[in-house]
Amino acid sequence: MALAALGACALLFMPLLAGAQTIEYTVLTLGKPSGAEVVNHAKDKSTSTYTFNDRGRGPELKSSWRVDSNGMPLQLQISGKSYMKTPLSETFARSDAGVGSWTAGGKKTTAAAPGGFYLPLDAPPSYQALLATALLRAPGNSLPLLPVGTATAREVAREQVKLSSGESMTVRAIQISGMSYEPTVVWLDDSNRLFADVSGWFSVVRKTATSEVDRLLGIEEAIARTYREDLAKSLSDIPAGPLLIRNSRLFDPRTRQATAGTSVLVIGKRIAAVGPDGKVHVPEGVRTIDAGQRFLMPGLWDNHVHITGVDTILNLASGITSVRDLANDEQVLPELEKRIDAGTELGPRIVRAGFIDAEGPFSGPTRARIKTQADAERWIDWYAQNGYRQIKVYSSMDPAMIAPLANFAHARALRLSGHVPAFMTAQQFVEAGADEIQHLNFIFLNFLAKEAADTRGPTRFTAVGRHAMDIDPADPRVKQFIDFLVARQTVLDPTINIFEDMFEGAPDRISPGYENIVGRLPPVVARNMVGGEVTSTPEDKPRYAQAMPALKRMLKALHEAGVAMVPGSDSPSGFGLLRELEVWSAAGISNADVLRAATLTSAQVNRRASDVGVVAPGMLADFILVDGDPLQNISDLHKVRTIVKDGVLYDAAKLYAAVGVQPAP
Numbered sequence: 001m002a003l004a005a006l007g008a009c010a011l012l013f014m015p016l017l018a019g020a021q022t023i024e025y026t027v028l029t030l031g032k033p034s035g036a037e038v039v040n041h042a043k044d045k046s047t048s049t050y051t052f053n054d055r056g057r058g059p060e061l062k063s064s065w066r067v068d069s070n071g072m073p074l075q076l077q078i079s080g081k082s083y084m085k086t087p088l089s090e091t092f093a094r095s096d097a098g099v100g101s102w103t104a105g106g107k108k109t110t111a112a113a114p115g116g117f118y119l120p121l122d123a124p125p126s127y128q129a130l131l132a133t134a135l136l137r138a139p140g141n142s143l144p145l146l147p148v149g150t151a152t153a154r155e156v157a158r159e160q161v162k163l164s165s166g167e168s169m170t171v172r173a174i175q176i177s178g179m180s181y182e183p184t185v186v187w188l189d190d191s192n193r194l195f196a197d198v199s200g201w202f203s204v205v206r207k208t209a210t211s212e213v214d215r216l217l218g219i220e221e222a223i224a225r226t227y228r229e230d231l232a233k234s235l236s237d238i239p240a241g242p243l244l245i246r247n248s249r250l251f252d253p254r255t256r257q258a259t260a261g262t263s264v265l266v267i268g269k270r271i272a273a274v275g276p277d278g279k280v281h282v283p284e285g286v287r288t289i290d291a292g293q294r295f296l297m298p299g300l301w302d303n304h305v306h307i308t309g310v311d312t313i314l315n316l317a318s319g320i321t322s323v324r325d326l327a328n329d330e331q332v333l334p335e336l337e338k339r340i341d342a343g344t345e346l347g348p349r350i351v352r353a354g355f356i357d358a359e360g361p362f363s364g365p366t367r368a369r370i371k372t373q374a375d376a377e378r379w380i381d382w383y384a385q386n387g388y389r390q391i392k393v394y395s396s397m398d399p400a401m402i403a404p405l406a407n408f409a410h411a412r413a414l415r416l417s418g419h420v421p422a423f424m425t426a427q428q429f430v431e432a433g434a435d436e437i438q439h440l441n442f443i444f445l446n447f448l449a450k451e452a453a454d455t456r457g458p459t460r461f462t463a464v465g466r467h468a469m470d471i472d473p474a475d476p477r478v479k480q481f482i483d484f485l486v487a488r489q490t491v492l493d494p495t496i497n498i499f500e501d502m503f504e505g506a507p508d509r510i511s512p513g514y515e516n517i518v519g520r521l522p523p524v525v526a527r528n529m530v531g532g533e534v535t536s537t538p539e540d541k542p543r544y545a546q547a548m549p550a551l552k553r554m555l556k557a558l559h560e561a562g563v564a565m566v567p568g569s570d571s572p573s574g575f576g577l578l579r580e581l582e583v584w585s586a587a588g589i590s591n592a593d594v595l596r597a598a599t600l601t602s603a604q605v606n607r608r609a610s611d612v613g614v615v616a617p618g619m620l621a622d623f624i625l626v627d628g629d630p631l632q633n634i635s636d637l638h639k640v641r642t643i644v645k646d647g648v649l650y651d652a653a654k655l656y657a658a659v660g661v662q663p664a665p
Contacts, residue, residue, distance in 0.1 A: 111146070165208060305569065566605050
């Protein structure tokens with residue numbers, strides 16, 4: 001024990017700057033190289049270049065920093081482009097008097113900074129090692145963060161890893177709390193420099209140690225699983241017998257009406273009876289909850305997620321009891337679904353869609369990258385045999401493959417949806433057999449084939465920003481296309497909320513729609529909830545300003561024409577879906593129709609309407625209690641107080657508290 005303690009101290013007090021060194025890191029997306037970071041450590045200064053390619057997006061950063069003897073930043077400079085390719089510049093300096101000055105998002109701030117560690121908005125991965133080391137050296141392993149927050153750290157694992165050179169190295173997993181909704185982990189080498197930052201989706205690791213990612217990830221997942229199992233035990237309220245919810249206002253999406261004075265009886269996982277208060281037969285031993293005239297409605301659906309980590313709890317706390325995952329790690333997602341279904345992890349029920357794209361420089365994040373039709377058919381077979389309900393194709397697919405693959409998927413009872421492949425229009429995509437289109441921008445791109453034929457990269461956003469205002473739903477050719485979608489019973493997953501940030505956001509402002517939410521979030525999360533506008537020229541800005549109004553007009557026109565639409569977020573879990581519904585309402589769609597789309601229509605599209613989507617006898621006990629009236633104010637959905645999923649009760653405030661979020665007042 002004494003030797004182990006001595007070893008720990010030796011590693012802790014390794015010199016912060018262990019001499020000049022150049023370290024190369026590989027960025028991996030689902031195990032495939034997608035970028036790099038190169039860090040040069042000199043005697044008194046470190047510099048970094050960092051970039052990765054995510055379908056034409058991704059940061060391009062050049063950074064430099066100096067630290068003091070305790071590992072605290074003295075100077076920091078970051079410049080380049082953000083994930084969305086907008087120019088950025090960020091600086092920090094601490095004076096001898098302990099005053100910190102920083103410029104971020106175009107805003108300059110000066111404040112007393114005794115003992116504060118500056119956390120930039122955009123930082124290269126290697127910067128995390130500075131924070132971890134400074135925390136381990138700080139009293140109580142805790143430091144205030146600048147400009148806001150507090151972080152703590154502890155070592156949770158130590159491993160021997162092998163490098164491609166054959167050498168071995170001792171690395172340590174440092175768990176940092178205070179940076180996000182739940183603790184994060186960074187791996188340090190024996191010189192307190194970054195070794196790896198790993199996850200199932202995105203990892204950064206020493207170039208000489210990419211083979212160690214899966215093993216390190218397994219260690220992290222085991223730690224996280226224990227943490228989440230404990231949460232499931234403490235936050236799940238499993239009734240010992242029948243459960244009666246009385247004095248509620250029950251919303252029925254079939255009639256789009258709410259009925260006051262309604263009782264719902266639950267036995268086990270299913271609803272046994274629904275009726276007026278006092279008219280439902282109540283068995284012995286029933287547990288009764290007075291809803292206090294709260295709004296009772298089916299659990300919400302989010303039809304566009306990529307669920308991982310804390311997303312499960314954020315969804316459930318927001319009243320989302322079912323999600324459709326449209327791209328994820330096919331090795332990880334089924335196991336997560338099993339744990340949720342078994343009750344050992346909290347989260348919504350999951351409908352899985354298998355993701356496919358062609359090989360190329362703009363390929364989507366999937367292992368199912370295909371070169372031939374036979375490749376695609378093998379993946380579709382695998383997805384069908386492993387419980388997937390849908391196939392999602394992506395932008396690099398050969399348009400000629402869509403029709404045969406749609407037929408192949410349909411023969412296996414799978415729906416086919418996706419991004420409209422580049423060099424193909426939305427109408428051609430549907431004519432080839434697609435059942436559904438992801439993202440509203442592809443409706444506009446149907447009329448922009450000349451301006452944006454290649455939609456694999458950011459052009460699929462910038463072209464819409466420039467030209468959306470010119471595409472009028474009343475135009476005969478647009479009306480003809482909408483009628484075509486109705487006739488083909490094509491479903492649209494518009495994710496309109498994601499375009500607010502692109503066309504109306506700014507680096508120095510809170511993301512549109514989140515102004516009333518940031519005060520509820522952990523401080524560091526809140527600070528990073530700033531806009532992510534798509535790059536535009538001064539000439540384009542007036543046109544971008546008209547893009548969101550144009551998207552809303554189109555959304556309303558599609559709805560009024562009878563195009564089936566399902567709400568999905570593709571944005572921050574829980575909050576993103578609620579924002580999506582708010583934008584639908586702001587577009588002029590009635591709140592009753594919005595609620596129906598988020599419940600019954602979603603269940604029908606996902607072929608789960610025999611179990612969920614309405615609160616009725618025989619259905620799964622899947623519903624929420626809302627403190628307000630979403631029929632009058634859709635934003636009242638932020639006031640979900642109680643969630644019932646498969647007959648188990650959850651307190652929204654306790655779920656939020658577990659991830660550092662305050663409930664809505």
